[in-house]
Amino acid sequence: MAANDVAVLGVGMHPWGKWGRNFVEYGVAAARDALRDAGIDWSEVQFVSGADTMRNGYPGYVSGATFAQALGWTGARVASSYAACASGVTALEAARTRILAGLCDVALVVGADTTPKGFLAPNSGDRPTDPDWLRFRLLGATNPTYFALAARRRMDLYGATSEDFAKVKVKNAANGLANPYARYQKAYTVEEVLGSPMVADPLHLFEICATSDGGAAVVLTSMEYAARHAGSAGAPVRVAAVSTVTPTYPNTIIDLPDMATDSTAVVAVGERTFKESIAHAAYEEAGIGPEDLSLAEVYDLSTALELDWYEDIGLCKRGEAERLLNDGDTQLGGRIPVNASGGLACFGEAVPAQAIAQVCEVTWQLRGQATGRQVDGATAGITANQGLFGHGSSVLLRR
Amino acid sequence: MTTTTRVPALGAEGWFTPDDPEPALLGMRCTTCGTYVFPKADFGCPNPACVGLAFDEVRLSRFGTVWSYTDARYQPPAPYVVPTEEHEPFCIAAVHLADEGLVVMGQMVPGVTVDDLRVGLPVELVVDTLFTEGEVEHVIWKWKPVTEGGAD
Numbered sequence: 226m227a228a229n230d231v232a233v234l235g236v237g238m239h240p241w242g243k244w245g246r247n248f249v250e251y252g253v254a255a256a257r258d259a260l261r262d263a264g265i266d267w268s269e270v271q272f273v274s275g276a277d278t279m280r281n282g283y284p285g286y287v288s289g290a291t292f293a294q295a296l297g298w299t300g301a302r303v304a305s306s307y308a309a310c311a312s313g314v315t316a317l318e319a320a321r322t323r324i325l326a327g328l329c330d331v332a333l334v335v336g337a338d339t340t341p342k343g344f345l346a347p348n349s350g351d352r353p354t355d356p357d358w359l360r361f362r363l364l365g366a367t368n369p370t371y372f373a374l375a376a377r378r379r380m381d382l383y384g385a386t387s388e389d390f391a392k393v394k395v396k397n398a399a400n401g402l403a404n405p406y407a408r409y410q411k412a413y414t415v416e417e418v419l420g421s422p423m424v425a426d427p428l429h430l431f432e433i434c435a436t437s438d439g440g441a442a443v444v445l446t447s448m449e450y451a452a453r454h455a456g457s458a459g460a461p462v463r464v465a466a467v468s469t470v471t472p473t474y475p476n477t478i479i480d481l482p483d484m485a486t487d488s489t490a491v492v493a494v495g496e497r498t499f500k501e502s503i504a505h506a507a508y509e510e511a512g513i514g515p516e517d518l519s520l521a522e523v524y525d526l527s528t529a530l531e532l533d534w535y536e537d538i539g540l541c542k543r544g545e546a547e548r549l550l551n552d553g554d555t556q557l558g559g560r561i562p563v564n565a566s567g568g569l570a571c572f573g574e575a576v577p578a579q580a581i582a583q584v585c586e587v588t589w590q591l592r593g594q595a596t597g598r599q600v601d602g603a604t605a606g607i608t609a610n611q612g613l614f615g616h617g618s619s620v621l622l623r624r
Numbered sequence: 625m626t627t628t629t630r631v632p633a634l635g636a637e638g639w640f641t642p643d644d645p646e647p648a649l650l651g652m653r654c655t656t657c658g659t660y661v662f663p664k665a666d667f668g669c670p671n672p673a674c675v676g677l678a679f680d681e682v683r684l685s686r687f688g689t690v691w692s693y694t695d696a697r698y699q700p701p702a703p704y705v706v707p708t709e710e711h712e713p714f715c716i717a718a719v720h721l722a723d724e725g726l727v728v729m730g731q732m733v734p735g736v737t738v739d740d741l742r743v744g745l746p747v748e749l750v751v752d753t754l755f756t757e758g759e760v761e762h763v764i765w766k767w768k769p770v771t772e773g774g775a776d
Contacts, residue, residue: 248652346702374692377743479691479718489726490724491654
């Protein structure tokens, strides 16, 4: 056990779907599940860390307090974090650091969302200084536009094919069949994926993640508290590292929501791209490397982006992801299963809940509780994710 | 007959030369470290090793190469404004400008499909209609494949 470990004592989720109900309901259900899983009462929680949603009015901007009030005021300390898709891990990091600082022993991290149909679009009103408004207005650049730019690079640089991309969906869909929290529990064939409408060439509808309602929660505690609490239940899953890095200048890979990259005219390109630096920071902090992993949960906003992540988190060299996929290394039973949960392909994205859901899945895997999708003998797993405007997000969990 | 007023699209004022026969993007160059910034360096030099606050406005290269590309088969949501009666798919490219070390996105001119594009394809900057509202034409920069026989 390392000095910076904290324990994941409990995890919980509300099933993903398009339920159209109040997001607080999903968060509270997930929180109660996590507390039950941890075997502790709500009144024992000393710190509530909420991951915010921007699409549900004021309660979403102050999610920590919203969830705390819904569970019943106890006087617990509170924080609310927003980091787009990375909000969940930013909230988790607030809880972890408070525990490691010795300021509390028990923290509850919660994220939940209710999402509208269709493309995620900016809030209404003219905001010509907001890059997220400008990219829609000036370019018509949606989120799939950026996913497709990345996909096309893989094709033209590394020879990736549409079939390769479709196989990612087929793999994740098969994994999600056994996940009771997944929104889509349906198998797909390569032909079905490639037969779905083209959205942003080369990406088809079934290759781009939907937006979903859902909620996820984690109970984090100090290792000392976990040891006292768990008794003979055995060693808990531990958070060995959290990465919330930002890019370094010059950030040269075009990404949401920007219309241009930084310049390489004066400062040379760094050793790692932003996405490569995300997991790297987690490995450095935990003192382990990609070779030590049993599984990974990565942010498959599109099929092709999952392949980028294989390289970004160090599972293979640049340009080798298609081979890894086609060799079966990343499927269940392979060398390093990726998105055993089914990934975003089966969940759709519930923004503030998604990074927490990744932690829930890795925790279940490390405990041997991922029925129907279990990675045998899993001892270490990583989550990887990236939030709009430069939020890295990665959590390394060990048994 | 009505006269149409041409204006740069809202938010992109001063980002490009709207009326130049050889249009260019207008970037900023830090007078301290020399790095380029596009669209604007509103808050000082983005190079963390530089404390520069002063910039020269510079015309960026009118020619570049395609870094990557895609298209928009479905109508993007507002604040995008559909320029035609019904949505017609258009291409979007991210274009590498070698001298400035920048990648800048833009729509491709109408009529270009993804089949016309590849990573590395030379393109040039043009100014074209984003949408027309009454008698006001809102213009924006777009990329256009360099035609055979050179940049003319």
